[in-house]
Amino acid sequence: MTEPTRWLPEPDDxxxxxxxxxxxxxxxxxxxxxxxxxxFPVRRRCQHCGSTALQWANASxxxxxxxxxQLQREYHVRHRGAxxxxxxxxxxxxxxxxxxxxxxxxxxxxHVGMVVSVDFEHSESGEAIAVFRPAGTPS
Amino acid sequence: MLxxxxxxxxxxxxxxxxxAAICGLGITAMGRVYRDAEDLAAEAVYLALEDAGLPKSExxxxxxxxxxxxxxxxxxxITLGLRELNVLTFMxxxxxxxxxxxxxxxxxxxxxxxxxICCVFADDPLKEGVRTGDxxxxxxxxxxxxxxxxxxxxxxxxxxxxxxxxxxxDLYGTTQDQLGAVAIGQRRWAAMNPRAxxxxxxxxxxxxxxxxxxxxxxxxDCCLVSNGGVAVIVTTPERARDLRQPAVYVRGFAxxxxxxxxxxxTDALVHTPAAKAGPRAxxxxxxxxxxxxxxxxxxxxxxTVIATLEDYGFCAKGEGGPFVADGKLAPGGALPTNxxxxxxxxxxxxxxxxxxxxxxxxxxxxxxxxxxxxxxxxSGNGGVLNYHSTLVLSPHAA
Numbered sequence: 033m034t035e036p037t038r039w040l041p042e043p044d045d046x047x048x049x050x051x052x053x054x055x056x057x058x059x060x061x062x063x064x065x066x067x068x069x070x071x072f073p074v075r076r077r078c079q080h081c082g083s084t085a086l087q088w089a090n091a092s093x094x095x096x097x098x099x100x101x102q103l104q105r106e107y108h109v110r111h112r113g114a115x116x117x118x119x120x121x122x123x124x125x126x127x128x129x130x131x132x133x134x135x136x137x138x139x140x141x142x143h144v145g146m147v148v149s150v151d152f153e154h155s156e157s158g159e160a161i162a163v164f165r166p167a168g169t170p171s
Numbered sequence: 172m173l174x175x176x177x178x179x180x181x182x183x184x185x186x187x188x189x190x191a192a193i194c195g196l197g198i199t200a201m202g203r204v205y206r207d208a209e210d211l212a213a214e215a216v217y218l219a220l221e222d223a224g225l226p227k228s229e230x231x232x233x234x235x236x237x238x239x240x241x242x243x244x245x246x247x248x249i250t251l252g253l254r255e256l257n258v259l260t261f262m263x264x265x266x267x268x269x270x271x272x273x274x275x276x277x278x279x280x281x282x283x284x285x286x287x288i289c290c291v292f293a294d295d296p297l298k299e300g301v302r303t304g305d306x307x308x309x310x311x312x313x314x315x316x317x318x319x320x321x322x323x324x325x326x327x328x329x330x331x332x333x334x335x336x337x338x339x340x341d342l343y344g345t346t347q348d349q350l351g352a353v354a355i356g357q358r359r360w361a362a363m364n365p366r367a368x369x370x371x372x373x374x375x376x377x378x379x380x381x382x383x384x385x386x387x388x389x390x391x392d393c394c395l396v397s398n399g400g401v402a403v404i405v406t407t408p409e410r411a412r413d414l415r416q417p418a419v420y421v422r423g424f425a426x427x428x429x430x431x432x433x434x435x436x437t438d439a440l441v442h443t444p445a446a447k448a449g450p451r452a453x454x455x456x457x458x459x460x461x462x463x464x465x466x467x468x469x470x471x472x473x474x475t476v477i478a479t480l481e482d483y484g485f486c487a488k489g490e491g492g493p494f495v496a497d498g499k500l501a502p503g504g505a506l507p508t509n510x511x512x513x514x515x516x517x518x519x520x521x522x523x524x525x526x527x528x529x530x531x532x533x534x535x536x537x538x539x540x541x542x543x544x545x546x547x548x549x550s551g552n553g554g555v556l557n558y559h560s561t562l563v564l565s566p567h568a569a
Contacts, residue, residue: 040318047316072433073316079432099334099440103324104383110322119324119385121334123435133323139386144341161322 036156037109046074049088054160059150061128063089070126093150095124095164100134100142110155122148122164136165185423185455189569191277192411192418195223195289195404196530201518202368203297204398208242211400212293213250219289219402224415227251230404232258232285234276236268238294238521239307247291257285265553266469267426268292269401269522270560274424276405286406292523293400303396324385328471329393331555333385335440336474340387342441343489345477347387349496351378353473354391354515356501361512363502363540368395369516392473394514401523403530408568419533422546423456423563425449430557444559445482445550452561456546457569460484464543465532466500466508467525469552470515476500476508479550483561507542522551522560529564 043051053060063070065087069080077084102116111117118134120142134142135151148164151171155161165171197218199211212235220227233256237243244261258279264271272290279285296307307327313320324330339345355378361367373391381389411418427444431437453460460483470476477491485506486494500508511517511528518524529549531537537544544566551560 039322040315041313043315047314051315073319079434095435098435099338101330101333101337101388102383102386103330104386107324107326108321111324116386117324119330119334127435129431129433129435131320131323131325144338161319 038157039108039110039155039159039161050074051160053088054152054162055158057152059091059093059162060088061091061126062086070128072128072130092125094167095122095130095148097121097134097142097144097146097148098123098129099144102139118142120164130162133163134165135163136169136171184457184569187277187281187424188455188457189408189420189422190281191405191421192408193273193403193421193530193533193564194287194406194411194414194416194418195219195225195402196527197222197402198366198527199400201366201397201399201520205297205299206295206398208237208240208293208295208400209247209250211295211398212243212247212291212402215293215400215402216251216289216291219404222416223404225287225404227253230287230289231256232276232279232288234258234272234288234290235261236263236272236290236292236521237261238292239296240294242295243291243293258288264558264560266471266521267551267553267558267560269526270424270549270551270562271426273403273405273421273526273562274426274560277421277424280405280407286410287404288406289402289404291400291402292520294520295398296396297398307396328555329388330385331440332472332474333388335478335556336472337387338440339474339478339489343492345492347379348375349477349492350387350392350473351375352496352498353470353476353500354378356495356498356504357470357509357513358516359502360510360540361516363538364511364517367512367517368397369512388472391515394471394519395516397518397520399518399520401520401527403523403526417534417566419530420565420568421562422458422565422569423452423454424561425451425455426560428558430554439556441478442488443478443482443552443556445479445561448559448561449483449548452563453548456563456565458546458563462546463548464545465510465547466506467510467529467547467549468508468513469522469525469550470509470513471552473515475552475556478556479552483548502540510537510540510542522553525549525551526562529562533564533566535566
């Protein structure tokens with residue numbers, strides 16, 4: 033029996049809340065205690081006000097598609113047999129732009145401005161990553 | 172006459188308009204040249220000196236920019252045996268660097284910091300036995316968070332440009348054929364450029380048959396990957412006129428930079444900093460967009476050309492697809508663009524690709540591809556439409 037291939041390096045202290053959240057089905061992002069601004073990926077200092085008082089908080093998981101395209105070449109074990117992968121930048125309600133993938137939608141039906149909500153995809157080795165699907169569709 | 176010379180003849184002339192000129196150009200062999208970047212950079216400098224007819228002892232400034240392999244830096248001056256210099260630094264603004272180097276060199280020579288400054292770029296991403304596409308896909312050490320990029324397919328800059336192109340298509344109805352028109356037109360130019368890597372004819376069927384990478388990009392929407400080196404020597408107009416080659420004057424320049432910083436709400440994949448830098452550079456040169464006789468546009472992807480021409484104001488935002496579709500940029504078209512074949516078909520030396528062709532055209536050395544060269548608009552672009560430099564070059568003094 034071979035171990036299933038990991039998708040990602042092991043999380044570390046800087047990003048573990050994000051991945052723990054994903055495994056529990058919650059999108060966690062950093063929020064600034066001082067100004068309330070959100071950011072992604074991991075920052076040590078608030079991009080908005082410069083504060084270092086950043087905490088992980090639950091995000092809404094709601095957003096709209098800013099841009100999208102279709103990956104047609106395998107660059108990662110997760111892409112095997114999965115092409116085309118729908119790549120997207122999603123603008124979250126919290127004001128953060130996330131690079132991600134869209135699921136549960138045919139490439140031809142994706143469009144700029146599409147309203148999406150977060151979902152989570154699990155690897156055989158127990159990791160979870162955030163993906164997005166059209167709002168209101170079941171996972 | 173130059174306002175900088177204190178003639179007072181034209182009080183409206185910008186003091187930097189024509190205050191510097193390009194007097195030397197060195198281009199090494201391009202493509203699968205398996206030599207390291209520093210050696211390619213050194214050869215480019217010697218080629219530029221020879222081209223200019225300038226003894227090495229006269230060179231007193233060196234600006235250095237490394238490509239994706241980061242293979243050349245300050246020690247280049249030691250390799251070159253340049254023991255005393257008045258200007259020396261390493262610069263990095265990604266694809267905007269080459270244009271930036273010309274700008275800083277122009278300001279330096281115009282203000283007496285140095286007499287002859289060589290701006291040099293070299294890169295060696297191609298290794299024997301390694302697939303071309305892998306050269307730029309990136310093999311960075313990753314943690315779990317940055318490891319998400321390959322998991323989602325975001326390898327290098329290519330996917331982001333593809334997403335930008337697709338957004339442009341969604342918003343404005345830009346078509347795949349219109350992207351293809353850029354690649355096809357530039358291939359026609361490349362056929363007339365002995366230095367171009369890809370010179371075989373390309374038609375729309377051939378473009379569509381090219382494999383997808385990230386839709387809407389076929390491989391033929393993407394620039395080449397090249398090993399090579401380019402050097403450009405900048406001096407004062409008076410010194411340039413005493414040298415071997417026709418002077419190409421630096422008439423105007425500007426930079427503008429932007430990034431969404433990972434935050435929502437901007438439209439940085441469609442609206443580029445060219446919109447700010449272009450008008451500023453033309454104003455410095457004392458010309459209008461209608462005076463531009465040819466463009467050398469940074470073309471890492473077909474879409475970059477469309478977005479940049481829109482932002483320079485040659486057509487309205489969103490109309491770039493129809494604007495290029497009629498062959499306007501190709502041989503015989505009304506706005507000759509990337510007349511050496513560009514990064515798509517000639518060679519990819521970051522921002523030096525458009526500059527090399529601008530200098531060749533500015534000297535009138537374009538041979539069968541020579542176009543009217545009165546006002547040459549040159550763009551540099553780095554990151555994902557983040558970092559921008561514009562140059563206005565001309566064979567005519569200010």
